[in-house]
Amino acid sequence: MKRCDVLIIGAGPTGLVLALWLSKLGIRVRIIDKTATSGSTSRALAVQARTLELYRQLDLTQVILQHGHKVPAVNLWVKGEHAAQVPFDAVGKDLTPYSFLEIFPQDQHERLLIERLLMFGVSVERQTELTRFVHDGVGVTAYLSGADGQEEVCAARCLAGCDGARSTVRKSLDIGFPGGTYQQVFYVADVDADGPSVNGELHVDLDESEFLAIFPLADKHHARLIGTVRNEHADTLTFEDVSGRAIEQLQVQIHRVNWFSTYRVHHRVAKHFRQGRAFLLGDAAHVHSPAGGQGMNTGIGDAINLAWKLAAVLETRASDSLLDTYETERIGFARQLVATTDRVFSFATAEGRIAKLVRTRIAPLLIPKVIAIDAVREFIFRTISQVTLNYRGMPLSAGTAGKVHGGERLPWVPGSDNFESLSRLCWQLHVYGVASEQLNAWCKERGVPLHVFQWTPAHAASGFALNALYLLRPDTYVALAELSGEPEVLDRYFDERGIQPQKDHLLNTT
Known part of the structure; x- marks a missing residue:
């Protein structure tokens, strides 16, 4: 029987950051993932300012800034016409050293975290899956299945479920995951392109009932298209089915499609983030619309919040009650985030005559005037960058x-x-x-x-x-x-x- 302090299930950014933070604090970890390799494509792109601030603790920030792309502004288009711009570099310059949106694709992000984790002698154990576990409030006995099909038993003092929306850990704990699924099919396309909306900035298009965003990448002719379409046949959807709108509305000239995929998105928050010595983090605990680029950053925030508390308790520098504050501090933010992104996405995609009128006729007239107000632009940046996330009024906060x-x-x-x-x-x-x-x-x-x-x-x-x-x-x-x-x-x-x-x-x- 192998032993460790913390067994981490899932090697996405959330699990990797948790493993890295704990290793930095001297805690023995194992991290497993059922996939054979790390991802070669990614949906998550944005690294928010608050994440960059926190990443200084692992000496990751400068590497990400060096290899990523700074987005200085977000632009709003309506039916092929540019309607408004929010310049991040201007509104956030007095709030954070990172007054921009950093684009650093998830596949590159994961490779960086894996490399840093190897410096502590920890590697991701691939093609290894959690099949079941038992926990008694003091520790966890986990049963793992490897690539050869053999069962292994691992004794851990704590278990961290970072295993995504279909989390085995959450299901085994019988923790509810209330919410719903968006009707729209989301698609992601990685393309080589040119045009006025492929200029290093973020562009979002509001149309009658669909959403489309163009994210720039480090190469100025390389971009990521994320959009929605009302189509029940997601499995057979091709780029040709959706490319026309991007070409026409945002004037994108596409030279090559590097990859294309579709998926459905849920908006859910787990009933609890902790049960005994088992914890839920990232998509295992909360999933929501990609509006605002919050998902990966929120999972990373979960990991950072939990890591120092686990270290303190496992090293007997704090009572077990400190671990209760993980759920207390993170679940409220997750619920608020799901509600906020749901409202934004619903506005952008709502059907009906009145909704279309507001979005395509009234909004283009009002939004430029509202965004011209400094306080509004600052509010948008504070919210998206997560610098306003706080734990006021909670057990660890005083004075x-x-x-x-x-x-x-x-x-x-x-x-x-x-x-x-x-x-x-x-x-x-x-x-x-x-x-x-x-x-x-x-x-x-x-x-x-x-x-x-x-x-x-x-x-x-x-x-x-x-x-x-x-x-x-x-x-x-x-x-x-x-x-x-x-x-x-x-x-x-x-x-x-x-x-x-x-x-x-x-x-x-x-």
């Missing part, structure tokens, strides 16, 4: 100092280095102004890094309070915001939650 609340993403201060320390996988403290001698002593005694920034008007503009302390979780969200700046509140915070902060020097620095 307010200035405009910053416990549970929020730490605000970025343009022109400063306040994000530099966020590459560290540990609890840490930020003070903007002056830190007391007592706070310095508390941090030194416990091995918690303290970062003190000389106060400037830019810190006030970003919402910070002078001399307040901001305790950051290992996933860089603000755990505690405290005006007094005194260390007693830190002891109380950790004691009440049964957590011992890990000393930074114990981290695996590979």
Whole structure:
């Protein structure tokens, strides 16, 4: 019987990120996948700003920026006419170092994660499938079937189901997956093309009842078409059946089709994300419309949220109740995301005379005027980039100092280095102004890094309070915001939650 700390089922981006984060924290993992190889084509393309911020902890961000493509703006077309533009590079420049949409296809993304995982001596075990498991709240006994058909038994302290919408883990746990399926058939086409809508920006076309988006890739003549069609015969649908609209409405000149596929999309959220020592992440926990490029990023967010909590509990630095906060923090966001993407997609594809009138006649007149408002453009960027995702009011979040609340993403201060320390996988403290001698002593005694920034008007503009302390979780969200700046509140915070902060020097620095 083989043993590990965490057995991960599914080697898509969610499972790979979980494996990588846990390995970085010194946790023994196994990751299996029933496929023979990693994907060579991909539907997921977008890496949002918040993911790029978090990826600094694994030294992945610069590689993705080097090999991907920055999308500076999104354009809206209606019936072949350009209607509006949202320039990401302008509206997000004061919010994040990554004020753009990064295109880095999932197949390349997976290869990068697999390469980094190999640096920790962990490889994906291919053609290996979970057939069943039993768990008793303390550990999991999993039965695996390999390529040779032989059954293997694996004892794990925890099980992570990252095995997609048809998750074996979720079904075995008998966790409900309520929701529905969109009527439309989605298609993806990878093409070599030219034209005004193949210019390095994202283009979305609203038509009478179908949706079409053109995503740019790193090669300026290479693009990805994602669209819908009302056709019950998805298995027999060809590119010729759908190409006319792209050619006519968005003026795309297609030179070659590299690959084409169709699929159906669900909008569902699992009833629970945790049962005992078994967890659901990514598409196993929530699926939704691809509108906004949120799916892969949300799964990655699940993995990052869970990884540091698993490490703390498995190393007995936190009580088991810390694992309850994974579902508490992630399920609400998943439900909100499914509802939001469903509304957006339903607007873009609704049938009926009134719906068509609103979408093709009224919307083209109103949208340019609304998008011209700075606050609206900023709201769109904040939402799509996931920088507004927060855990305010939840068990691990406490306090307010200035405009910053416990549970929020730490605000970025343009022109400063306040994000530099966020590459560290540990609890840490930020003070903007002056830190007391007592706070310095508390941090030194416990091995918690303290970062003190000389106060400037830019810190006030970003919402910070002078001399307040901001305790950051290992996933860089603000755990505690405290005006007094005194260390007693830190002891109380950790004691009440049964957590011992890990000393930074114990981290695996590979």
